[in-house]
Amino acid sequence: MGNINWYPGHMKKTREMIQSNLKLVDIIIEILDARIPNSSKNPIINEITANKKRIILLNKADLADKRETYEWIRLFEKEGYKAIEIDALTGRGIDKLYKILNEFQAERDEKKRNSRPLRIMILGVPNVGKSSLINRLSGRKSTKTGNKPGITKGKQWITLENGMQLLDTPGILWPKFEEPEVGLNLAFAGSIKDEILEIQDIGLELIGFLADNYPEEFMNRYKLSGLSDDKLANMEALALKRGFILPGKRIDYERTARTVIDEFRAGKIGKITLEKA
Template identity: 55%
Template sequence: MAINWYPGHMAKTRREITECIDMVDAVIEIRDARIASSSANPIIDQLCEGKPRLILLNKADLSEERVTNMWIQSLSNEFTKVTVGNSLTGKGLNNIKPLLNELLKEKLDAYRKKGLVKYTIRVMVVGIPNVGKSSFINRVGNNTRAKVGDKPGVTKTKQWIKTKLDIDLMDTPGVLWPKFEDESVGLNLAFTGAIKDEIMDIETLALKLIEVLQTYYPERLKERYKLDELSEDPLVNMENMALKRGAILPGKNIDYTRIAVMVLDEFRGGKLGKISLERP
């Protein structure tokens, strides 16, 4: 399944980040904990090179904790801290300021020696669409500034935001690279909703997700859809799931679109339990 999605405003975002990166002390990159690699953006690596970075693995309540901890170890280094949280509930977000203080310790110490004790850290928030960036900003902000929606690419303007964490945030539109060289990356983004369903073949997408889930989380599929056994063929499993859920058209034909929407919605909503789609 070839996926190529690059709205015009995302090209503009590259220019904006380049123009504004020198105005901030650090970068907060928000990723989806379920796809901690696929939800990273190589463009961000390039544009934010040299800046201390804090990676927030968001939606961690939907990911498998053991795997998420593996990602924390894998992604952390001298210039990068990693934390987990949930931008909707606020869980884990209190770790943000202490970790930024650690990343910027030398700079903050230098300011203190000059008598600038109450320096406010300025941070750019970046991330691909639909990883929870706007929800994060609204959760920590002193007032609601960022629009929130389930559709990718809702946030489209740059803005400074005061926060309860005593840091200033620069919001940027979601950015996504123009072409997916690895099909699995594009699929992972589509599974989690980072790519608009409207441009996808929803039935094929759900079939691919079932194929992944029957490999790594077979018991979850069997339990959720009340299946006694799983076939090696994901299409057979999809059809059996449709029969169990009553996704049937007149003439007793399978309603593939209906069961596809069910599977994707239930995965995205955590109804299948804590699932991580990739590992370090």
């Protein structure tokens, strides 16, 4: 889970590695977290992948707000991309992905004589579901094919059921760092190591967001009959409901925060999107 410490040298190396891999592929699959499509986007992906065809996947759509996911897809489509929602874990949406890939293949076959099967690479920031997607796509029917003649040496490729070639290691890109809001969103979604965060602060901010944006889901989950404008008051009400009380009748803020964060990540509070398109 997002435990890479990105530093400028590492970012430069990653970029160079991805750019050299880019030369080997025809199409990029960019995975975003449907709950945080903006915060889970690498800041320079447009620059890195310029002139490559790109499909945008909103993964973990099972955890996100359907309406918001729809708006994000419309936005990306307006920007000229193919965009779909998927759940890499269950495979929902993978059929649509194959349909798009097949369309790109047909387009290529029309343009080029002796066209070959598409070569694909997956890109995304840590924890968005790259490995899950690769596992899902590779399934049982596919075979790993290293150093296949005609395909660049030294690279491991997975042959998909439709014959296309998928690079077996995804490109892991760095997330945005500058905006504090992005950091919070990545923390809420579980893309930043919890140890480096003040869990009580993260929990408090998440409670604030939920009370403002998903009040019904939040009240239902924690059996609250009303909400305060003050996030700390809401946190305390929740703690009392759940009995998160320490000796001396002190509120266990740590446990309260941990609980809300865990339940949010597990989708127990509801289908929630943290960023609007």
